[in-house]
Amino acid sequence: MTATVRVVVADDQELVRGGFAMILAAQPDIEVVAEAGDGVEAVAAVREHDPDVLLLDIRMPRMDGIEAARIVCAETGCKVLMLTTFDHDDYVYDALRAGASGFLLKDVRRDDLVNAVRVVAAGEALLAPAVTRRLISEFAARPTPRPTRELAVLTARERETLQLIARGLSNAEIAETLVVTEHTVKTHVSNLLTKLGLRDRVQAVILAYESGVTIPGSD
The missing domain is CATH 1.10.10.10 (Winged helix-like DNA-binding domain superfamily/Winged helix DNA-binding domain)
Structure with missing residues (x-):
């Protein structure tokens, strides 16, 4: 029997957060254990629920997703999957340096989102093709x-x-x-x-x- 992947969804936009949570919760092998509206709540939720994956937006109030990812990755074994509308080089690089295991844009298809959570939970890394190109370009310019x-x-x-x-x-x-x-x-x-x-x-x-x-x- 496949183990259930426990997920925390963090996004400051309630409708977006709820939509992602609904998509994931509809899967038989995924359980959304908590939702968070900012980085502080995200870190607290991970500490409380010990999830397998944290689906984390980058731009949030009080504490952004980069800092939240840095704390979560340093303190726990939870995998972090960054999900954002912003695909600027700095965000990609900083998120990965913080320890994120994956990076997707918010226009990701429903099936790809679900697959991303499963892949990251299994210990693999996942990057959208556009993000990979940006990351390589970042290093090429150095x-x-x-x-x-x-x-x-x-x-x-x-x-x-x-x-x-x-x-x-x-x-x-x-x-x-x-x-x-x-x-x-x-x-x-x-x-x-x-x-x-x-x-x-x-x-x-x-x-x-x-x-x-x-x-x-x-x-």
Whole structure:
């Protein structure tokens, strides 16, 4: 039997918040345990209900979604899925640096929203294609990065895997590229995340670009 994904929905617009909550609550494997109207309420709800996923708007009163995400990711194992009408580079980068596991725009389709919650709850990272392009552009505009010493702990194959993750490949696609099984790829991914002290694939992508392991436009 599939475990129920427990979700907190945080958005300062009541109709938007209620709409998202209704869509998610209609799913047999998702339970909306609380709603929040701002960042302060969102953090309090996570502390009280210990959900699997926090669906979090970026622009909210009292405490914005970036700061709320930073607190939640630092204190708990709750996955944060950012959902906003704003897709500016700064918001994307700051949200991911804060520890968010996913980033979608509010014009996302109903089915894609539900899928995003399930994917993030399962420990995977999820970025809308437009967001991925913006993130890569953000790094492309930066000065040449310097190698990070901590990457020395990775094996050659783990480093290859990190490069492919940064290119946006799925486990299945990485397995095909490296001519190994998908199970082997999952092991490599798990090992490199553990060695580098990263929460998920999003943080791995950020580190890959910041350290120069992957250069934007090098595909």
